[in-house]
Amino acid sequence: MTGPRVATAADVRLELRAADLCAALSDPVIESATFLNEISSRHPTAISLAAGRPYDGFFDPGQITGLVDEYVRHLRDEGLDDAAVTRHLFQYGRTAGHIHELVARTVANDTGLVVDPASVVVVTGAQEGMFITARALCAGPDDVLLVPTPCYIGMLGAASLLDITVVGVPEGPGGLRPADVAATAARVRAAGRTPRALYVVPNFANPSGHTMSAPDRAALLAVAREQRLILVEDDPYGFLAAPEDRLPALKALDTTGHVVHIGTFAKTCFPGARVGYVIADQTVRTGDGRRTLLADQLGLIRSMITVNTSAIAQAVIGGMLVRSGCRLDTVNRDRIRFYRDNMRHLLDRLTAEFPPDRRADHGVSWHAPAGGFFVVLDLPFPADEELLARSAADYQVLWTPMSYFYAGGGGSHQLRLACSALPPEQITEGVRRLARLVRDRNATAGPDHVAASAAANQTAAAAAADRGGTP
Amino acid sequence: MTGPRVATAADVRLELRAADLCAALSDPVIESATFLNEISSRHPTAISLAAGRPYDGFFDPGQITGLVDEYVRHLRDEGLDDAAVTRHLFQYGRTAGHIHELVARTVANDTGLVVDPASVVVVTGAQEGMFITARALCAGPDDVLLVPTPCYIGMLGAASLLDITVVGVPEGPGGLRPADVAATAARVRAAGRTPRALYVVPNFANPSGHTMSAPDRAALLAVAREQRLILVEDDPYGFLAAPEDRLPALKALDTTGHVVHIGTFAKTCFPGARVGYVIADQTVRTGDGRRTLLADQLGLIRSMITVNTSAIAQAVIGGMLVRSGCRLDTVNRDRIRFYRDNMRHLLDRLTAEFPPDRRADHGVSWHAPAGGFFVVLDLPFPADEELLARSAADYQVLWTPMSYFYAGGGGSHQLRLACSALPPEQITEGVRRLARLVRDRNATAGPDHVAASAAANQTAAAAAADRGGTP
Numbered sequence: 019m020t021g022p023r024v025a026t027a028a029d030v031r032l033e034l035r036a037a038d039l040c041a042a043l044s045d046p047v048i049e050s051a052t053f054l055n056e057i058s059s060r061h062p063t064a065i066s067l068a069a070g071r072p073y074d075g076f077f078d079p080g081q082i083t084g085l086v087d088e089y090v091r092h093l094r095d096e097g098l099d100d101a102a103v104t105r106h107l108f109q110y111g112r113t114a115g116h117i118h119e120l121v122a123r124t125v126a127n128d129t130g131l132v133v134d135p136a137s138v139v140v141v142t143g144a145q146e147g148m149f150i151t152a153r154a155l156c157a158g159p160d161d162v163l164l165v166p167t168p169c170y171i172g173m174l175g176a177a178s179l180l181d182i183t184v185v186g187v188p189e190g191p192g193g194l195r196p197a198d199v200a201a202t203a204a205r206v207r208a209a210g211r212t213p214r215a216l217y218v219v220p221n222f223a224n225p226s227g228h229t230m231s232a233p234d235r236a237a238l239l240a241v242a243r244e245q246r247l248i249l250v251e252d253d254p255y256g257f258l259a260a261p262e263d264r265l266p267a268l269k270a271l272d273t274t275g276h277v278v279h280i281g282t283f284a285k286t287c288f289p290g291a292r293v294g295y296v297i298a299d300q301t302v303r304t305g306d307g308r309r310t311l312l313a314d315q316l317g318l319i320r321s322m323i324t325v326n327t328s329a330i331a332q333a334v335i336g337g338m339l340v341r342s343g344c345r346l347d348t349v350n351r352d353r354i355r356f357y358r359d360n361m362r363h364l365l366d367r368l369t370a371e372f373p374p375d376r377r378a379d380h381g382v383s384w385h386a387p388a389g390g391f392f393v394v395l396d397l398p399f400p401a402d403e404e405l406l407a408r409s410a411a412d413y414q415v416l417w418t419p420m421s422y423f424y425a426g427g428g429g430s431h432q433l434r435l436a437c438s439a440l441p442p443e444q445i446t447e448g449v450r451r452l453a454r455l456v457r458d459r460n461a462t463a464g465p466d467h468v469a470a471s472a473a474a475n476q477t478a479a480a481a482a483a484d485r486g487g488t489p
Numbered sequence: 490m491t492g493p494r495v496a497t498a499a500d501v502r503l504e505l506r507a508a509d510l511c512a513a514l515s516d517p518v519i520e521s522a523t524f525l526n527e528i529s530s531r532h533p534t535a536i537s538l539a540a541g542r543p544y545d546g547f548f549d550p551g552q553i554t555g556l557v558d559e560y561v562r563h564l565r566d567e568g569l570d571d572a573a574v575t576r577h578l579f580q581y582g583r584t585a586g587h588i589h590e591l592v593a594r595t596v597a598n599d600t601g602l603v604v605d606p607a608s609v610v611v612v613t614g615a616q617e618g619m620f621i622t623a624r625a626l627c628a629g630p631d632d633v634l635l636v637p638t639p640c641y642i643g644m645l646g647a648a649s650l651l652d653i654t655v656v657g658v659p660e661g662p663g664g665l666r667p668a669d670v671a672a673t674a675a676r677v678r679a680a681g682r683t684p685r686a687l688y689v690v691p692n693f694a695n696p697s698g699h700t701m702s703a704p705d706r707a708a709l710l711a712v713a714r715e716q717r718l719i720l721v722e723d724d725p726y727g728f729l730a731a732p733e734d735r736l737p738a739l740k741a742l743d744t745t746g747h748v749v750h751i752g753t754f755a756k757t758c759f760p761g762a763r764v765g766y767v768i769a770d771q772t773v774r775t776g777d778g779r780r781t782l783l784a785d786q787l788g789l790i791r792s793m794i795t796v797n798t799s800a801i802a803q804a805v806i807g808g809m810l811v812r813s814g815c816r817l818d819t820v821n822r823d824r825i826r827f828y829r830d831n832m833r834h835l836l837d838r839l840t841a842e843f844p845p846d847r848r849a850d851h852g853v854s855w856h857a858p859a860g861g862f863f864v865v866l867d868l869p870f871p872a873d874e875e876l877l878a879r880s881a882a883d884y885q886v887l888w889t890p891m892s893y894f895y896a897g898g899g900g901s902h903q904l905r906l907a908c909s910a911l912p913p914e915q916i917t918e919g920v921r922r923l924a925r926l927v928r929d930r931n932a933t934a935g936p937d938h939v940a941a942s943a944a945a946n947q948t949a950a951a952a953a954a955d956r957g958g959t960p
Contacts (some may be wrong), residue, residue: 031744033772040628040790043625043789077579079575079579108760111761143795153511154511154513154514175793276503288579292796300503301503315514322615322647324616328798330799333553
């Protein structure tokens with residue numbers, strides 16, 4: 019065969035312009051990831067309060083082998099012969115995945131949410147779940163996806179890639195307020211567009227950390243029925259609540275089919291598997307009068323994106339589910355305790371560095387979440403990329419600018435801290451470094467500026483809340 | 490916590506209408522998969538000449554464990570410590586994947602195509618590669634993706650989900666004809682739209698089986714330069730060519746950056762892994778004047794779809810690459826021989842059942858491909874879903890209607906046979922059953938009808954070819 023041709027001077031290489039590529043690539047939401055990655059790789063020894071990934075300490079490479087074997091034993095127990103086991107592990111396989119029954123059993127045991135396995139689509143991480151659900155539900159150019167403001171970047175990025183219009187609903191301290199959702203949906207409809215779905219993270223939202231109350235959950239479902247909205251419930255962090263504090267998932271309260279539920283094994287098992295699931299038990303009436311499940315339609319969509327979730331990854335997660343007796347909550351007790359202790363520790367350290375009685379000096383405040391991975395800090399100065407670069411270089415501490423989570427601008431004086439990836443002593447040191455940055459920054463600006471900025475910050479936040487549905 | 494509410498008569502369940510969901514779900518291209526799956530599952534004992542999947546006999550569940558270990562050894566040899574190995578297997582990891590260097594080495598050894606590992610994006614199967622490449626390149630509503638007619642369903646489905654307009658270029662017996670591509674691109678441009686890219690499978694195309702000649706490859710690259718087209722080269726079957734027959738990949742001939750190359754390990758390793766790759770070494774100039782690689786931009790897009798390729802799946806494929814010394818061609822000798830023998834056998838059996846000297850009796854013809862998985866049969870009667878249902882029920886043999894591969898209509902009197910998933914004796918029996926179906930169908934219609942239909946079929950094919958750029 020012929021080898022590659024050697025380039026000559028006559029060969030002018032094509033140069034693409036970003037402006038000619040899909041517009042989403044110029045979306046600040048998608049570009050923000052690049053900046054954070056660059057900063058992280060330029061400062062590999064900095065303490066990262068930016069990374070919302072799980073703690074490495076729970077992972078053991080020696081595990082993996084045993085897990086595939088465990089899953090294969092399970093398949094044999096279910097009556098599969100050698101040929102069927104081989105097909106399960108190696109072939110294309112069922113579009114909606116082959117661990118859907120184990121997933122349904124685990125969800126039922128851990129959360130009380132009972133679903134038909136036929137309505138479970140196993141996906142390549144919750145991200146693919148968001149992507150295909152948004153694609154299915156937002157059909158035309160006038161369809162709108164409502165999102166909380168601030169919102170998880172993955173949902174904003176997926177919508178951007180799909181050219182789906184998003185309209186923000188500002189979160190209150192208790193997460194999304196049902197009345198605001200209703201008002202925004204009505205405003206969108208009055209403008210001649212169709213609010214099709216609302217993305218919502220009811221437990222320990224990323225980035226805000228907010229959790230919706232039980233009455234708000236019931237009220238949100240009533241709004242969904244009134245406004246003909248599908249609630250796309252994403253629940254990566256609910257398992258972190260103390261058993262006595264757990265609130266039912268929106269999907270568990272849903273008797274009318276208004277909730278699509280997205281789950282992930284990224285935090286309860288591990289992210290590298292890329293295994294999540296969508297529960298979509300809605301009936302879809304086709305043009306020729308047949309009835310199918312929304313899950314089947316989502317399966318069709320994903321068959322044109324990833325075909326299906328890696329069978330090997332499903333086998334490893336399947337093995338973990340089998341080994342846990344389909345009770346991840348039970349096997350994850352240590353893990354849950356670790357994350358809860360870390361959050362408590364982060365909040366304690368913040369209080370120690372920024373005592374409430376010296377609020378006027380430092381101008382820093384936060385709303386303490388009851389759990390989860392994230393805390394948002396309000397600052398008396400902009401928490402922008404310039405400050406982040408300085409924080410990394412001069413203070414060796416990383417965090418995430420909250421502006422990344424606002425599709426339509428906002429969050430300029432806020433940053434997000436994550437407590438999931440670090441051992442407690444590193445959290446202590448990270449917060450100490452952050453506090454030094456804040457003190458130095460305030461010292462440069464002078465005390466009057468701090469008070470004025472803090473006041474302006476409050477006003478801006480109030481104004482943003484008033485803006486309501488503006489994306 | 491509260492359990493799920495029990496539904497009452499007052500709760501009226503939502504019913505979605507397919508017409509309200511994304512239009513792609515009503516696209517015949519996407520719906521076709523459902524029909525074929527339903528027929529297959531209703532007739533599980535039928536011989537499937539429809540399935541283009543690899544042969545099960547090459548897969549052994551016992552392998553998997555050893556492969557992960559092999560990959561972990563490789564990581565340690567590369568100098569990674571325990572913590573780094575753990576992160577590689579369990580964490581989110583690099584968006585473009587972590588086996589990119591092994592992939593680049595294997596591609597170089599097996600095909601002579603030398604690429605910078607930084608331009609390799611490891612993806613969740615070639616399907617995700619097509620999806621993200623189409624998304625990146627087709628930016629606006631006037632951008633057009635040119636595709637061969639007939640075309641692989643996965644590419645049509647991805648374009649449909651992304652609302653990308655496709656325009657077909659009819660294939661000749663030697664695959665796509667460069668002059669036709671140029672004419673179609675010019676026609677699209679004259680109509681005020683922008684032909685941005687051409688999807689092309691130069692070796693043993695699915696479904697047609699055609700392979701482009703060396704002069705056509707060079708000419709196609711010249712057309713790409715003239716017409717400012719990116720060639721999206723998809724090459725799942727090239728490894729099946731005899732060493733002396735191998736032609737260089739378009740990417741190997743590309744000195745000007747006009748080719749994005751998509752590869753897969755679905756056939757050389759196994760499909761269940763869902764691991765493929767995109768080679769995208771094009772320079773992209775961003776709005777602020779920086780230069781990046783198209784690979785980096787594809788990485789950003791995929792970070793909003795699947796985040797990245799399952800680390801476990803990458804470890805298994807990585808283990809296979811390491812074990813092969815990054816020479817899959819060498820370890821796959823038996824596999825390649827099996828598929829080549831199967832194709833020869835399928836063609837022999839077709840000739841035996843439909844001898845050329847009795848052409849007028851049966852009205853069946855085909856163009857014999859030099860290799861690959863697929864052969865297309867021209868029939869004197871429609872090969873539609875009704876006939877497929879009858880073929881499955883009464884003759885216990887499955888095949889794929891070629892109409893599935895024509896986005897804009899066509900292929901009504903053609904079917905696709907696949908020879909990859911079956912042992913030779915099943916191919917023999919499958920072709921025998923198919924021949925019986927053809928004879929019975931012809932007997933019902935009468936000999937005059939056969940001759941007339943065959944003639945009409947020829948005319949229709951010629952007309953379709955003349956239609957040129959019509960999608």
